[in-house]
Amino acid sequence: MTHLPPFIATSLPQFNLPPTPSLCLLPHTSLLTSPVFNPPAYEIKRILAALAAVPDRGKVAVINESLVVKSRLRTSIQEAMAMMYIQQQTSIPVPKVHLCFQHNKKTHIVMERMKGQPLADCLPSMTEQQLRNVGTQLAGFI
DSSP states (O other): OOOOOHHHHTTGGGOOSOOOTTOTTSSHHHHHHOTTTSOOHHHHHHHHHHHHTOSOOOSSEEOSSSEEEEOOTTOOHHHHHHHHHHHHHSOOOOOOEEEEEEETTEEEEEEEOOSSOOHHHHGGGOOHHHHHHHHHHHHHHO
């Protein structure tokens, strides 16, 4: 019998999406073999070194033009799993998760850097019509 990495094993009971054959990242055996959740030690060291070089990380640390790392206290394996599920099963644009690992009891999600501005930054200056358009666009994804 194969064992899950501890940080994945403790997260799975809280992740309530149904594990079916079409959800290739949700069955336990697929998680074990996924390089996303089992990065090599040299990749973890490379990401941690890049994070150390970022002075003010804010919500996410920008590693380069195409990658960011989210590693706040509330970041979790479930978040990475949910992003991967949404990307595979819907047309909702979400960042591609490249790696997810735990270091010093903190989960790190290395993901694609999305172009544009965060919606939260735009909301204060948006008109009522623009807000309706955003709502319509989001509803179209569901």
